Amino acid sequence: MSQITLLVDASKCTACRGCQIACKQWWDLSATKTTQTGTYENPRDLESNTWSRITFHEYESGGKFQWLFLQSSCLHCTNAACVDVCPTGALKQNATGFVSFERDLCNGCAYCAEACPFGIPRMETINALTGEAKASKCNMCQDRVTNGMTPACVKTCPPGALQFGERTAMITKAKERVETLKARGYPEARVYGENELGGLRRMYVLTAPASAYGLPDSPQYPVLASAWQNVIQPFGYVATALAVVGLALNWVATRRSRLNHVESLAAPAPEAPAEKEEV
Amino acid sequence: MASVATDVAARPEQALVLRFTAAERVAHWVHFFAFTVLLGTGMFLYVPWFQPFALGASGEAARLAHRAAAVVFMAAPLIYLIWSPREFFYSLKESFSWGADDWGWLKNAWNYYAHGRTGTMPPQGKYNAGQKFNALTQIVTFWLFVITGLVMWFGRGSVPPDLFLLSVVVHDLSVIATVLLFMLHIYLVAVHPLMRESITAMFEGTVSEEFAAEHHGKWLTERVFRKRKDVKRQT
Structure with missing residues (x-):
């Protein structure tokens, strides 16, 4: 046209x-x-x-x-x-x-x-x-x-x-x-x-x-007019998506480690030496 | 430190301590209700997929609901303040008091919450460092929401255009900040296995002494037990 x-x-x-x-x-x-x-x-x-x-x-x-x-x-x-x-x-x-x-x-x-x-x-x-x-x-x-x-x-x-x-x-x-x-x-x-x-x-x-x-x-x-749809909206989506992924990963990690935890309750004697993240 | 309280349900006859007063619980749920309504109706403008809801009759309903919920949102802290001023100011003071134990909590939070490790956490007050951070963000965004919201509600056409546009932007950024915290909050109380009892606290007001000892040791010894002694002395 x-x-x-x-x-x-x-x-x-x-x-x-x-x-x-x-x-x-x-x-x-x-x-x-x-x-x-x-x-x-x-x-x-x-x-x-x-x-x-x-x-x-x-x-x-x-x-x-x-x-x-x-x-x-x-x-x-x-x-x-x-x-x-x-x-x-x-x-x-x-x-x-x-x-x-x-x-x-x-x-x-x-x-x-x-x-x-x-x-x-x-x-x-x-x-x-x-x-x-x-x-x-x-x-x-x-x-x-x-x-x-x-x-x-x-x-x-x-x-x-x-x-x-x-x-x-x-x-x-x-x-x-x-x-x-x-x-x-x-x-x-x-x-x-x-x-x-x-x-x-x-x-x-x-x-x-x-x-x-x-x-x-x-x-x-006006600078702020473009900020809304071009910056703030996408930022909100990305931040929310990252948060969902982060929480899901945490949930997985927690479920795995909770088993270890219960075992350690059964045998509480030695504190596990500073063993970092299980992979 | 007391042992871990993951299997509370399995152990009957737990000693219970009052964690949240009725005023705190009512204010919390009023705030929760207002926030979710505001979030739901606000999303109509923020997310393009929901645009159809912003139009016509549903748009009018959303606009009205957003304003009605805004009034409730503003009233929620007042309920807390008027009904239970002592607890209100105690919690406020706590949220602004940060010490070595709080930094210790932050340092160990990942290990503790992701790997279920205990024993390395420094004892926490009524609110742990994460809850304090949540409270501080809630306080800051509360005022940002209220001020920018009122500007958009009543300042249309009478405030400088830049102030209006800035209000829209700040309102939206506050939404992003609170939504992220909200997700974390829901996850911790409803999904995370170590924190099951914290939601009971918000419904019934009480937690087991064991849970309190593990998660809020300082608060238990310094406030709950001391109060109990006071009661004993009086009787």
């Missing part, structure tokens, strides 16, 4: 938030009641029922002001920490590269939310005492994409800031766009996500440094 990528050209985004609504509509996610806090950004953060939203940022460089808009959502890392820590298989890496999510399989442990280098998954706590919860995040419209359609947000984007397709084609497009932007007076234009964390399947064309958009400049895979 070919590798897919969703390319977000932030320089074309008009912040209409059509993608936000298309996402809610397709996935039947409820609206959130919000209050005006002096910004167009609404809602102010991702939520368990808001998987994607437009963020607004002000940036000044070289005497030039930019109002930056960005579609903030799951970046679908190729080296996805959330997939590595998920104990139930609710999060999986699709063969085409995106990170799928099965809500039914999620047991609410929140390991993914804690391991994500971008802080994307949101936990919907159903009962804090019993720990009942569900994670949620963008799943790249897994139902649409695996049936040959584009994600709902891409389908709806009026200025064509969102594009979806084969990864190498998207990378070529992104690089071309960066050159165009540079020629048009955006010297800081760049591609974000070509190599970060093995390649992000939501890749950005930016006109300012990543940090100006609220993205980490160099996202890092």
Whole structure:
């Protein structure tokens, strides 16, 4: 299967938030009641029922002001920490590269939310005492994409800031766009996500440094995320297996020596001189 | 030293001594019950083969059982402390007191337990060095389990992500440590021929004087017999 990528050209985004609504509509996610806090950004953060939203940022460089808009959502890392820590298989890496999510399989442990280098998954706590919860995040419209359609947000984007397709084609497009932007007076234009964390399947064309958009400049895979399944689990199996073997050997040795022991009880006179392990 | 007590059952009319008080036995079995439930339900997340159990209704039941058992687990030492504070602090003090006899025990443990040799073991207190080691590990992992467990239970989303991930890792390492000890513990009390009486002690509270003399000589002479003299003096 070919590798897919969703390319977000932030320089074309008009912040209409059509993608936000298309996402809610397709996935039947409820609206959130919000209050005006002096910004167009609404809602102010991702939520368990808001998987994607437009963020607004002000940036000044070289005497030039930019109002930056960005579609903030799951970046679908190729080296996805959330997939590595998920104990139930609710999060999986699709063969085409995106990170799928099965809500039914999620047991609410929140390991993914804690391991994500971008802080994307949101936990919907159903009962804090019993720990009942569900994670949620963008799943790249897994139902649409695996049936040959584009994600709902891409389908709806009026200025064509969102594009979806084969990864190498998207990378070529992104690089071309960066050159165009540079020629048009955006010297800081760049591609974000070509190599970060093995390649992000939501890749950005930016006109300012990543940090100006609220993205980490160099996202890092959390060390502890790989420790669990790669080190601790195998270590536990090996240690347990060795213990079983050790105890079994001890049992065999004990059974043999117990006979000697009973004999020595019958004739207790001389202490056996320090005779070491019987072979 | 007294002779070996392997064939206790064959000798009737054994003098019995109280090894574990009712408080100790109840606390032990409550701890045992909580630990096995926690281990069983925790394995759903640890072992990939058990993943199906972590999903759906059984997953919800496991999640609830793990939390309920965690409360019982935290309560077990409190039962011991409140019901029998004297024995609690005595055992605690014993577990932290290590001397030449303990190192001697460790040195001879293999010969003794694998080859059934006696006579070379230094006399032990209420707990031998192995039991002390078990107790110390239980104390350390108890706090690790409780702290990291509470972080994962109530700190979700509000503690720093690194602390949460560290808690998962420490919780898992504590599981490995305790499971290894648990296996050794079960093996020694249920399988090992020299230790048959120790499980009786945990059910009925008593062991034969002979067993006590062989395995816990110091405790027998310094604590049990001295107590007995006190009783005699009073009457």
